[in-house]
Amino acid sequence: MATGSPRTKVAVVGAGAAGMSCASTLAxxxxxxxxxxxxxxxxxxGQATSIALxxxxxxxxxxxxxxxxxxxxxxxxxxxxxxxxxxxxxxxQVSFGKGTDSFFTNIFPSPLVDKFSGEIQKLGxxxxxxxxLMPLLGILPVKVILRLFRFSHDFGxxxxxxxxxxxxxxxxxTPNVSSVLLERLFDDPQMKLWDYDPxxxxxxQPAMYTFPNLGDFYRDxxxxxxxxxxxxxxxxxxEILKRDSKKGVDLRIWDDSTxxxxxxxxGIVHDEHFDELVLCVPAxxxxxxxxxxxxxxxxxxxxxxxxxxxxxxxxSDANYFNSIFETRYKAELCGKASSETRSEQIAFAxxxxxxxxxxxxxxxxxxxxxxxxxxxxxxxMGFDCTNYQHQFRQALGEDSLSxxxxxxxxxxxxxxxxxxxxxxWESIDKDKIIGEKWWHQxxxxxxxxxxxxxxxxxxxxxxxxxxxxxxxxxxxxCLYCVFQPLTGTEYA
Ligand SMILES: Cc1cc2nc3c(=O)[nH]c(=O)nc-3n(C[C@H](O)[C@H](O)[C@H](O)COP(=O)(O)OP(=O)(O)OC[C@H]3O[C@@H](n4cnc5c(N)ncnc54)[C@H](O)[C@@H]3O)c2cc1C
Numbered sequence: 001m002a003t004g005s006p007r008t009k010v011a012v013v014g015a016g017a018a019g020m021s022c023a024s025t026l027a028x029x030x031x032x033x034x035x036x037x038x039x040x041x042x043x044x045x046g047q048a049t050s051i052a053l054x055x056x057x058x059x060x061x062x063x064x065x066x067x068x069x070x071x072x073x074x075x076x077x078x079x080x081x082x083x084x085x086x087x088x089x090x091x092x093q094v095s096f097g098k099g100t101d102s103f104f105t106n107i108f109p110s111p112l113v114d115k116f117s118g119e120i121q122k123l124g125x126x127x128x129x130x131x132x133l134m135p136l137l138g139i140l141p142v143k144v145i146l147r148l149f150r151f152s153h154d155f156g157x158x159x160x161x162x163x164x165x166x167x168x169x170x171x172x173x174t175p176n177v178s179s180v181l182l183e184r185l186f187d188d189p190q191m192k193l194w195d196y197d198p199x200x201x202x203x204x205q206p207a208m209y210t211f212p213n214l215g216d217f218y219r220d221x222x223x224x225x226x227x228x229x230x231x232x233x234x235x236x237x238x239e240i241l242k243r244d245s246k247k248g249v250d251l252r253i254w255d256d257s258t259x260x261x262x263x264x265x266x267g268i269v270h271d272e273h274f275d276e277l278v279l280c281v282p283a284x285x286x287x288x289x290x291x292x293x294x295x296x297x298x299x300x301x302x303x304x305x306x307x308x309x310x311x312x313x314x315x316s317d318a319n320y321f322n323s324i325f326e327t328r329y330k331a332e333l334c335g336k337a338s339s340e341t342r343s344e345q346i347a348f349a350x351x352x353x354x355x356x357x358x359x360x361x362x363x364x365x366x367x368x369x370x371x372x373x374x375x376x377x378x379x380x381m382g383f384d385c386t387n388y389q390h391q392f393r394q395a396l397g398e399d400s401l402s403x404x405x406x407x408x409x410x411x412x413x414x415x416x417x418x419x420x421x422x423x424x425w426e427s428i429d430k431d432k433i434i435g436e437k438w439w440h441q442x443x444x445x446x447x448x449x450x451x452x453x454x455x456x457x458x459x460x461x462x463x464x465x466x467x468x469x470x471x472x473x474x475x476x477x478c479l480y481c482v483f484q485p486l487t488g489t490e491y492a
Contacts, residue, residue, distance in 0.1 A: 068087075139450055
């Protein structure tokens with residue numbers, strides 16, 4: 001933009017991770033951009049939320065949406081540090097399945113790992129093939145790859161699918177996930193969460209990070225944006241009135257609004273003109289906002305993103321959690337001590353877990369999944385947040401034993417409302433429920449990579465409208481796409 005010209009007035013809609021990063025980057029060029037950040041919610045952060053906890057759980061707060069990430073989350077960590085927050089390392093421990101025929105972990109070998117030893121090694125070879133024949137094999141859904149390379153159903157359902165589901169948050173859509181993600185999960189230096197282990201599939205205790213109190217972090221980040229002149233407009237309703245590639249975008253805005261069930265906003269209403277619109281809301285929400293103004297391309301691309309409604313129950317019902325997942329070391333869950341490494345792993349797992357600054361010495365998993373017997377491709381996910389989030393370890397102090405199990409804070413995630421006949425949420429003791437929240441999540445199915453991701457280039461930047469949001473696949477990539485054309489600089 002030429003110096004001396006009036007500032008470009010930008011409406012950024014959605015104040016989750018994507019919208020906040022977008023507003024933040026534009027705010028660095030305050031002489032060029034007048035930024036208005038809108039959200040229908042009363043706080044920023046989107047799916048990154050925190051709740052207060054009763055003191056009896058040991059910690060006073062919990063991140064009950066987004067909880068952590070892998071060392072590849074460099075941009076996120078930079079944003080934390082900018083506002084004085086530090087992600088905390090934790091050595092990752094997982095527990096998949098229930099009972100000797102389906103349990104496996106990354107902490108010690110199990111009978112399942114021994115049973116599928118040949119297929120684990122074969123998977124390593126198949127990952128190389130996927131990489132080699134990327135465009136061709138990469139878009140195929142994981143379920144097709146598993147069939148194509150003649151993996152057994154049990155190996156797919158008990159080992160591969162739970163692993164992808166948990167780490168990509170793809171839930172019950174995992175069989176339809178494009179296999180490029182499986183390859184990236186293990187192999188891409190920019191994205192990988194794991195090193196592939198030919199013996200046990202997963203590496204032993206890889207580094208992860210848990211996030212600071214995200215409610216506090218987003219509050220401070222919002223204050224900073226405010227101080228940089230960004231107009232943060234929360235609890236606001238929006239309707240798109242007009243878009244013109246030359247003149248810009250007209251919005252109808254309801255300030256301090258409430259939202260009725262028929263999508264009608266109530267509050268102080270007025271119309272406002274913007275030069276650019278950046279939609280950092282879920283794709284289906286963006287499509288609804290565009291309404292009759294959506295082009296056929298936008299309808300096609302945005303309509304290709306599939307969303308699912310999941311519910312998280314945060315609770316302290318140890319009996320329920322123990323009945324669904326394997327939470328403790330048991331001799332019968334142990335595979336053969338056939339090498340020195342395996343013997344060391346078993347000795348480590350046998351100990352009563354002791355608190356360390358960066359995790360637990362002994363078997364104390366934080367991530368859990370189990371498949372439903374009636375439908376083995378569908379899973380229930382869980383977190384032992386006390387084992388996972390650092391504030392509990394800080395409260396305990398190094399070398400301490402953990403809180404008693406009924407003081408642990410657990411989170412159970414029931415996936416996809418349409419599968420709710422499988423859910424066992426009624427079995428959670430109502431008196432032990434701390435909170436219940438619904439989430440609207442997109443699924444990384446293979447169509448996402450044939451329709452949505454390639455389609456983005458045909459809609460982004462048209463009619464003065466840009467798109468961001470995690471559904472554009474990888475937040476950092478999509479934010480780059482948004483900021484680069486607007487600011488002419490790289491997202492850093
Ligand atoms: C339960 C759960 C746990 C997760 N855990 C992790 C984790 O541990 N690590 C991780 O990396 N990722 C995790 N994720 C994924 C992560 O939450 C998302 O990738 C990321 O937060 C999405 O950011 P976003 O800005 O794209 O969307 P969102 O965070 O969904 O933000 C969208 C914003 O748009 C607003 N909005 C919607 N409609 C409108 C409208 N019409 N007008 C105005 N505003 C609107 C919403 O209020 C919201 O604030 C988790 C997701 C869920 C649901």
